[in-house]
Structures are given as structure tokens and as C-alpha cells.
Amino acid sequence: MAAQKQVQRQTGVALWRQIADRIRASINHGDFDDTGMVPPETALALQFGVNRHTVRSALAALGQEGIVRAVQGRGTLIERKERLNFPIAKRTRFSQGIGDQARETRGVLLGASNERADAEVARRLGLPEGTAVTRLETRGDADQRPVSRATSWFPADRFAGIEEVYRRIGSITKAFRELGLADYVRSTTEITAAHADTADLGDLELSPGAIVLVTRALNVDLDGLPVQYSLTRFAADRVQFTVEN
Amino acid sequence: MAAQKQVQRQTGVALWRQIADRIRASINHGDFDDTGMVPPETALALQFGVNRHTVRSALAALGQEGIVRAVQGRGTLIERKERLNFPIAKRTRFSQGIGDQARETRGVLLGASNERADAEVARRLGLPEGTAVTRLETRGDADQRPVSRATSWFPADRFAGIEEVYRRIGSITKAFRELGLADYVRSTTEITAAHADTADLGDLELSPGAIVLVTRALNVDLDGLPVQYSLTRFAADRVQFTVEN
DNA sequence: GAAAATTTGTCCGTATGTATT
DNA sequence: AAATACATACGGACAAATTTT
Numbered sequence: 001m002a003a004q005k006q007v008q009r010q011t012g013v014a015l016w017r018q019i020a021d022r023i024r025a026s027i028n029h030g031d032f033d034d035t036g037m038v039p040p041e042t043a044l045a046l047q048f049g050v051n052r053h054t055v056r057s058a059l060a061a062l063g064q065e066g067i068v069r070a071v072q073g074r075g076t077l078i079e080r081k082e083r084l085n086f087p088i089a090k091r092t093r094f095s096q097g098i099g100d101q102a103r104e105t106r107g108v109l110l111g112a113s114n115e116r117a118d119a120e121v122a123r124r125l126g127l128p129e130g131t132a133v134t135r136l137e138t139r140g141d142a143d144q145r146p147v148s149r150a151t152s153w154f155p156a157d158r159f160a161g162i163e164e165v166y167r168r169i170g171s172i173t174k175a176f177r178e179l180g181l182a183d184y185v186r187s188t189t190e191i192t193a194a195h196a197d198t199a200d201l202g203d204l205e206l207s208p209g210a211i212v213l214v215t216r217a218l219n220v221d222l223d224g225l226p227v228q229y230s231l232t233r234f235a236a237d238r239v240q241f242t243v244e245n
Numbered sequence: 246m247a248a249q250k251q252v253q254r255q256t257g258v259a260l261w262r263q264i265a266d267r268i269r270a271s272i273n274h275g276d277f278d279d280t281g282m283v284p285p286e287t288a289l290a291l292q293f294g295v296n297r298h299t300v301r302s303a304l305a306a307l308g309q310e311g312i313v314r315a316v317q318g319r320g321t322l323i324e325r326k327e328r329l330n331f332p333i334a335k336r337t338r339f340s341q342g343i344g345d346q347a348r349e350t351r352g353v354l355l356g357a358s359n360e361r362a363d364a365e366v367a368r369r370l371g372l373p374e375g376t377a378v379t380r381l382e383t384r385g386d387a388d389q390r391p392v393s394r395a396t397s398w399f400p401a402d403r404f405a406g407i408e409e410v411y412r413r414i415g416s417i418t419k420a421f422r423e424l425g426l427a428d429y430v431r432s433t434t435e436i437t438a439a440h441a442d443t444a445d446l447g448d449l450e451l452s453p454g455a456i457v458l459v460t461r462a463l464n465v466d467l468d469g470l471p472v473q474y475s476l477t478r479f480a481a482d483r484v485q486f487t488v489e490n
Numbered sequence: 491g492a493a494a495a496t497t498t499g500t501c502c503g504t505a506t507g508t509a510t511t
Numbered sequence: 512a513a514a515t516a517c518a519t520a521c522g523g524a525c526a527a528a529t530t531t532t
Contacts, residue, residue, distance in 0.1 A: 009520090014518075014519060014520090015519075015520070016519080016520090040496075040497055040498085041497075041498070042496095042497080050520080050521085051520060051521045051522070052521095052522095053520070053521070053522085054519085054520060054521080056498085056499090057519085057520090059498095064440055065439075065440050066440075070497095070498060070499085071497090071498075071528080071529080072497075072498045072499060072527060072528045072529075073496075073497055073498065073527070073528030073529030073530070074496095074497070074498080074528075074529055074530075075496090075497060075498080075529090076497090076498080083437065085435075088488050088490075089490060090490045092490075185490065186490050187489075187490060188487060188488065188489050188490070189487065189488040189490075190330075190485055190486070190487045190488075191436060191458075191485060191486040191487070191488070192328065192458075192481065192484075192485040192486075193438040193456045193458050193481040194311070194456070194481070195311065195456065211438045211439070211440070211456050213436075213437075213438050236437065236438040236439070239437075240435055240436060240437040241435070241436040241437075242433060242434065242435045242436070243333050243433065243434040243435075243436070243488050244432075244433050245333075245334060245335045245337075245430065245431050245432060245433070245434075259499080259500065259501095260500080260501075261500085261501095285515085285516070285517095286516075286517080287516085295501085295502095296501065296502055296503075298501075298502075298503085299500085299501070299502085301517090301518095302500090302501095315516095315517065315518090316509090316510085316516095316517080317508070317509050317510070317516070317517045317518070318508080318509040318510030318511070318515075318516055318517065319509090319510060319511080319515095319516075319517085320515095320516070320517085321516095321517085
């Protein structure tokens with residue numbers, strides 16, 4: 001093996017960061033494409049002349065970036081991912097937005113309940129606090145991969161039974177149609193980003209430290225009457241949003 | 246001090262995760278509101294009966310979530326933050342969007358250069374590859390806090406001298422006006438999220454592991470001709486975007 | 491199927507560097 | 512100048528999961 005540029009100590013840049021940069025460059029260069037994995041931690045430690053823990057810090061950082069994913073007993077896998085594009089517009093719908101990019105899109109009902117609107121939900125839906133609302137917990141999949149999870153609130157009186165309809169057909173748009181709402185439009189969308197919480201990790205199959213894009217969206221019928229307020233968390237490494245003005 | 250529930254070993258849940266959950270709950274409960282800080286790592290280690298490194302892992306996880314921020318030599322501070330709202334619409338401008346939320350907004354020129362459009366920039370601006378473009382590196386501040394950093398490309402022939410104009414007045418909108426473009430509108434905006442890179446940490450005063458919201462936006466004049474393509478990175482914990490349809 | 495080897499995950503202990511108070 | 516507290520790195524031990532023998 002030829003000599004190579006070694007990591008340098010006491011330069012103000014931590015060893016683990018130098019090593020992370022080197023490994024990232026190697027991945028981008030395609031050095032590990034044959035196996036799709038990073039060499040074992042012990043091998044990297046030997047190669048860079050550092051302790052295994054230092055390599056682990058570097059790999060942890062790359063894991064944070066979503067570039068690699070460590071699996072106990074197997075190794076550290078290189079992640080490859082393309083982002084699905086979600087247009088945000090009047091006609092924003094989950095399945096339509098990505099319909100041309102994924103072979104199969106599906107909505108899965110995770111849970112549901114009937115409850116009274118708290119201050120936040122009431123304000124968004126334009127209802128008096130305490131009005132009966134139906135809450136649906138759903139997950140959006142594209143090509144068998146979880147992409148988003150949403151909590152949605154609907155006016156309970158207007159969309160009675162939406163839970164079972166959605167469970168059956170897996171689409172809000174179609175559920176609305178079956179319940180007598182032929183069309184609706186996106187009114188406002190708020191977008192923020194956060195670290196994935198415990199529920200995200202499970203539902204979206206993310207690794208700790210991953211990022212979620214969080215949207216708070218209001219859908220209204222053609223008379224401008226709110227029909228759905230939803231809080232959705234998207235796996236940030238699987239999506240991008242586009243706004244066309 | 247009364248006895249308290251201790252962390253448990255060999256339960257399948259790592260000690261650092263148990264401790265992170267406990268500290269998070271304490272923060273939310275307001276236990277540390279008097280100081281605004283988490284107790285020292287050594288004190289927490291003693292309290293939970295674990296090694297200090299285990300506490301550090303827990304605090305690192307909370308740092309990832311943006312709940313705390315460790316400062317060398319001082320301690321681990323509890324973060325409290327409100328977000329500036331950026332409307333994304335035809336009239337999207339940095340200073341206008343947050344003008345009613347911050348007392349002072351400012352654009353700072355970090356760097357500039359004249360260069361040839363690469364494939365990406367050429368495609369976005371609708372120019373032939375290799376056309377002369379001006380690149381500005383800018384930082385957006387609100388109330389003396391850095392909020393975003395942007396790389397913008399402009400057709401060089403049309404906006405010659407934009408570098409010095411922007412440096413003087415700190416506003417793209419006003420620079421355009423001085424250069425003969427009275428008005429422009431936002432055409433498209435793409436939004437993704439990523440972990441902050443090294444440059445983000447410096448320019449935006451972020452901690453490692455922080456999140457940035459990344460936008461790729463195209464501004465066009467009233468004839469639909471592209472005038473600016475910009476790639477902007479926002480400190481995710483300081484902003485939210487809203488889309489009104 | 492069982493055992494061994496491989497690989498990552500967790501925890502402990504220690505030492506030293508660096509920044510703040 | 513000294514004390515405090517966070518940052519980095521090393522070494523070792525064992526646990527847990529997976530793959531190979």
C-alpha cells in the first residue's frame with residue numbers, strides 16, 4: 001500500500017472531523033462502490049493511525065449527514081438516496097405530487113380518534129374551541145418506503161366516518177370525494193425543520209439525528225371553508241418541496 | 246435529597262438514551278429555569294450513577310435536538326428560540342418578509358466574483374453555459390443575528406457593478422432598482438433540509454449538528470426573464486417558511 | 491443447526507488540550 | 512494565576528447482531 005496523507009494532530013481541526021471529510025470524499029469518489037460499504041472500523045482506525053473510537057466519531061458524523069448507516073454485526077452501509085419532489089401549490093396532494101416519480105404511493109392509517117378541538121386546532125380550522133373534530137394519524141409511503149407521517153384534523157360533523165373510509169382506500173382526496181367533497185385546495189403551508197423525534201424514528205425508519213421537514217397545512221373547500229388541518233413530518237433526506245409562483 | 250428512580254442497565258435501552266429522556270423531561274418541567282442551564286456533567290453523572298461520558302452522550306443527543314447548547318468553559322445552556330417567518334410568494338424579499346418581526350434587518354456582503362456560468366447556473370438563469378455572471382456571497386441578519394447566507398448569481402452584463410452597489414446599501418431589491426430594474430418577482434423556490442456544514446457553522450454561528458433549510462430560488466423580471474438565481478442556507482431554528490396559495 | 495469469527499454498540503477509565511470565569 | 516468545564520483522543524472490556532465456517 002502506498003503512503004498517503006495522514007491526519008494531523010493539534011491543527012485546530014479535530015481528528016474525527018478530518019477523517020469524516022476523508023471518508024466522505026472516498027464515498028463520493030466511488031472508492032467503496034464494489035461493496036456498498038465502508039471498511040470496518042478497525043481497518044479504518046489502522047489506516048488513519050487512530051483509535052477505533054475516533055473513527056466511530058467520524059462515522060457517527062457521517063451518519064448524521066445521512067451518508068452512511070451502521071448496522072450491528074454487518075458493517076457501515078453507504079446510503080444512496082434521491083429526493084422525491086413535492087410541489088406546494090393549490091393542488092397539493094400527497095399522491096399526486098409524487099405520482100410521476102414513484103411507482104406506488106399509499107397512505108396507511110396508523111390511528112384515529114374523535115376529540116374536541118384545542119385552541120390551536122380550533123384557530124386553524126376556524127371553529128369554536130371544543131368543537132368535535134376527527135384526528136387521523138397517517139403515514140405516506142412511496143415505493144414501499146415511508147416518506148411522511150401526518151396528524152390531520154377534520155370537522156367531525158362534516159366528515160363523519162372518514163376514519164374507516166381512509167383506512168379502506170388510503171387517500172384523503174378520495175375519502176373526501178366519497179364523503180361528498182368533490183374538490184379542495186391548499187390554503188397555507190408553514191415549513192420548518194427539526195431533528196427527528198422518537199416517533200419519527202420508528203414510523204419513518206430514520207436513524208437518530210436525522211432531520212424532518214415539518215409542515216403545517218390548511219386545506220379549504222372551494223368556498224374557502226377549512227376542511228383539514230394537518231401537521232406533517234417528512235423524512236428530509238427523501239423529499240424536497242418546490243413552490244411555484 | 247430523596248431517593249429517585251435510577252437508570253437501568255441491560256434493558257435494551259442505552260443508558261445515555263434513558264438519561265437524555267430524563268434531562269429533557271426536567272427541562273420541559275422547568276426544573277432548571279432559575280439558571281437557564283443544565284447542571285454540570287460531573288453533577289449529572291453523580292446523580293444518575295454513571296460515568297461522565299455517558300452523560301455527555303445524553304447531552305450530545307439533546308444538543309442534536311437543539312434543546313441545549315454546550316459552551317466550553319461555561320456549561321450547557323438551555324435553548325429558547327422563536328422563529329422568524331418568511332413568506333414565500335411572488336413578492337418574496339429578505340428584508341420585507343421579516344420587516345415586521347425584527348427591528349433591524351441587514352444584508353452583508355461576504356464576497357463576490359465574476360465568473361463563467363457552469364451547467365447548473367446556466368440552466369437556472371436560462372443562459373448559455375459559459376456566459377459571464379456575477380456571484381455574490383451574502384449574509385442576512387435580523388437584529389444583529391445571522392439568519393441566512395446566500396450565494397447568488399446574476400447576469401453580469403445586465404447588472405454590472407452590482408457588487409459595489411450591494412456592499413453600499415445591503416439590499417438586493419434596492420441594488421436592482423439602482424441598476425435600472427424597478428421590480429421583480431419570485432418564480433420558483435425549492436426547499437430541502439440538511440445538516441450545517443463547516444461554513445454554515447461559522448457564518449451563521451451554529452453548533453455542529455445544527456440544521457439548515459436550503460432554498461434554491463429563481464427571481465425573474467416582469468417579462469419573465471431570470472435576473473437572479475440564489476442558493477440560500479437558513480439557520481433552521483431561527484426561521485419558518487410560509488406558502489400562501 | 492452449532493460454533494467461530496467478524497463487526498458494530500455500549501460503557502468505563504484516564505490523560506491532555508483549550509476556553510472561560 | 513488558578514479553578515472550572517467542555518473537547519478530543521486513547522485503551523480496554525464486553526455485549527449484541529450478523530456472517531462465515
